[in-house]
Amino acid sequence: MAGEAPEPNAQEKAGKAFPVSWDQFHRDCRALTWRLNEVGPFHAVIAITRGGLVPAAIVARELGVRVIDTVCIASYDHTKQGDLQVLKGISEAAMKLGGGTGKGLLIVDDLVDTGKTGKLVREMLPDAHFATVYAKPKGRPLVDTFITEVSQDTWIFFPWDTALSYHPPLRDGAA
Template sequence: MTEKLVLDWQTFHKACKRLAQIIPLEKYDGLVAVTRGGLVPAAILSNDLDIRLIETIGVQSYQQQQQGDLQLVKPAYLLESELIEPQRWLFVEDLVDSGCTIKFLKQFYPRADFACVYAKPQGAELVKYSVEQVAQDIWIDFPWEI
């Protein structure tokens, strides 16, 4: 990564609000925050879309700004239930980079949709909703990482 984009809370919050505006109301029963990056945008989307059912799934691929092998750190137990249709879940992430995390999750939840606040070219086509496009070689420092 050659450049850094350092985001403050206000900039990130405004981007999340714009993301909420392009997601159809009442299309989803629940949100799945992909931890850790998806926690903050999922909370904002939850308020704006009036969705109270939120699950988390833990997938890790970055260590010290280096992308490595994917690891499932916490499964989304509720999603294993037959009670809720998987197509009604919206997975939420702060960023889609190479798309490896989303491809990994789509193996288990092929009918789920994905929303990311920021999208890089290599992974952008994998998400249904995103609002900010950034170059592939930019490293983003999110407010909770500073």
């Protein structure tokens, strides 16, 4: 007897693809910084790894912030979301800069999807400003500043996760 079909992963459930190039990502990070410049100044940037590292570097460079800390959280194994694991918390030095509640700190991530990751970090730093480059509707209420909203059924492909490859012509069935 045939086994049950495997459950679709988050990317398969999403259906639509939104590939982002390095150029586009850099432009979107700069656009994010324009908005954040109105909100700051910030004592430090807290990057949610790993996806938040790239936008955090660009945003910190544009804002002239040199103190950068990480909060290391794992949830998706490629496209399947499991339980959140905090692999490394926020450093004592960064906590001190934020007065224990995150005031004056800027949390940066590449995107919010379900909002689970963002919610966890917000609980650690309730007074921090939370910025992401992209936001899906479920996670959007958690974010203070973002640039582009994509629908919940869209999967964003980041340039560090992708490579150029052959794409068949539309008439041969390409999506």
